[in-house]
Amino acid sequence: MHKSSQPVMETVTICLQLNTIQKLEYVAAFRRVGRWSFENGESRSFLSENVFPPLTELYGDFGGRELVGATMDNWPFIKVGRADGGIFPTGGIDINVLDTIAERLNFTYRLVEPPDGQWGYPSPDGTISGMIGMAARHEVHFALSEITITDGRETVVDFTMPYHFDAVTITSRAPKQRGKALAIFWPFSFEVWLLLVAVVIAIGPVIFLFMECNRRANLSQETFRLQEVVFSVFRAMMVQGNRLALKSFPIRLAFMCWYIFCILISALYGGTLTAFLIIPAYEKPINSLVDLVAEAKDSGFILTIMKDTSQESILKEATAGIYKDVWDFAFDPNKSHVATQTDGFSRALTEKSGYITTKYISEIRTMRRGKHLYYIGRETFYPQGFGIACPSGSPYRKVFETIIGSASPYSTDRLFEGGLVAKWCQDELVGTRSSTSDSDEGEQDVVQAIALDHLQAAFFLLALGYALALAILFLEVLLTMAK
Incomplete structure (x- = not known):
């Protein structure tokens, strides 16, 4: 510290010590980064550069450190194998995203599953379930598995910018052909x-x-x-x-x-x-939330949905409109929850129910199980983005975003803007389509010859007419005999 000739003013030179290794020797060096002064009872500082490096530099290289991530088996986004009581990644869209970030930032990762097997959402009692809860409690460094970014979740965790977008639809059993007994009235x-x-x-x-x-x-x-x-x-x-x-x-x-x-x-x-x-006629399909509510009122049709997902939260928290109608009339607290995506699609075939999930998931999973068995609603709702959930205040979240998407037009490793995530989604669809047997395509609507079952009502009306005529004749005979 250097004292000036004026007793009311002090000037301090601020230096930053730099530790480097040169030729296996430890070298300590100082570099001037600014100065600080105290004059007339006021302090002033002048910095020529940042004392602390930006996060993109500080976390630009993790040095091979292992990060722990929460995930769930959720094909096609996450595919995991199991061994020695744990899980390991075997493929999927989100694994491609994670591998790209890990390679670029030089870290390894280990995946764990949430004990309750849920995506997770903050509850009114303060508890937080699923993968979101693990990230909020700092039990993991990140959570990744097609996790929707919502306002409620962002109160307990920090999300990266979205790396993929989709909307929600309703998947139900394919409409059956209508019975032809009353075809003449159609x-x-x-x-x-x-x-x-x-x-x-x-x-x-x-x-x-x-x-x-x-x-x-x-x-x-x-x-x-x-x-x-x-x-x-x-x-x-x-x-x-x-x-x-x-x-x-x-x-x-x-x-x-x-x-x-x-x-x-x-x-x-x-x-x-x-x-x-x-031409074959079919039952009316479930194309929209309005159709779902109408079918629920008419025949007891219910929705199925995974617990503590973003789709459930928008329905449960709705106070008016079609979302509230769906929750009031189509949701059954004893029957509507399913444990996995597979259960949702299975119940759509065996029960009068419609499974609510994203359109991409509906398309690829019904393609694998037999697309002719299912009907995917034409109307989509609740557009949403998927991001990586990090504990609140995570300094490396911004670094993850430089890989997912960057404001710089010269960035070459942006996953979203570069279309890599969309390509990986398309690759999964193509691979699933090529592995699906042609016999799963189902029967096509073809012109059919008119058969007896088409004209059942006509013969029924003929028989009814003759029976009525015979009854009237019998009545007239009785009246004539009574005179």
């Missing part, structure tokens, strides 16, 4: 059938009333019984023509409008029925 909805029956019943008396008004006004001398008019109206609906000799123009015009209506209805019915009969 062309029109229930409301249309009701309206047609009402029109056929009403139009006969309406035309008859019109004819009577015309006759009483001395505009026509034609007289027909109500039964004749009603039967002619029914004949027209069956495209059987008309036997009434009509001379009045207004009455002819009324019947002409009715004929046109009947021709249009007949053409629509015939064409639509043909399409329904020769």
Whole structure:
């Protein structure tokens, strides 16, 4: 320290000691990095460079140190083997990410599983489950296995920037072919059938009333019984023509409008029925959360989901809207939780349930199990990013991000911006597709010949009509005998 001639001012030179090894000899050196002064009761410092090196330099080389990471067997992102009571990586998208970071930063790693087998989420009672809990309690250096970045999780751990993005969908059993016993009724909805029956019943008396008004006004001398008019109206609906000799123009015009209506209805019915009969028809699939709620109300359909995942949290914490409806009507606390992804997809085949997970997972896992057995909903929701979870305040998180993605346009080791993660995802899909037998593709929709099961309802209506006619005949005989 050097004292100046002025007693109110002191100046101190700040030096940084550098320890280096040159030719196997330990060398200590100092370099001036700034100065500090005290003048008139105020302190001032002037630094020409940082005293402490930036984290990217400090943690740019781990020197071969072993890091411990939490993970779960979650193909295609993580594939692990088991030996001596532990696990070891055998492949997967996240393993490729981790291997790239480890090679670049010069560290090795050892993987462990969470005791509860869950991804993890902070609970209201303060406990934190799964891999997130292990990272939050500093039991591991990082957690990696398709972990979604959420606001709730970021209160207890620090995430790297996302290295992959996806959205959530619903996977259920492939719709079965509809039974054809009532195929002749398929062309029109229930409301249309009701309206047609009402029109056929009403139009006969309406035309008859019109004819009577015309006759009483001395505009026509034609007289027909109500039964004749009603039967002619029914004949027209069956495209059987008309036997009434009509001379009045207004009455002819009324019947002409009715004929046109009947021709249009007949053409629509015939064409639509043909399409329904020769092309297989299927049950309505679950395409959206709205479909899921409707099916839950109608038939007890439930959702299945892994516990303490981001997908469960958005449904459970919703206070209004479709997410709350799904939680209220489709979630069963005794049946909806599954232990693994495999259980979710298995239950989708054996129960009336839909498994909620990311679209990529749905595509690749159904491809392996037999894509024709499943139906993946067309609507996706809850877009999300996946990151590496680190303990809060981890100094190496930023260093991990320099490998995942960098702000520098000249960086050559950015996994996300360089498209490497997307390529690894595509490679897994291609590998799974090539290993899947062609026989798993399922039957294609082909034109089918009309068989007896297509016309069951027609024969049933014929039998019902004859039975009704026989019952009426029997009743008329009894009334005649009673007179």
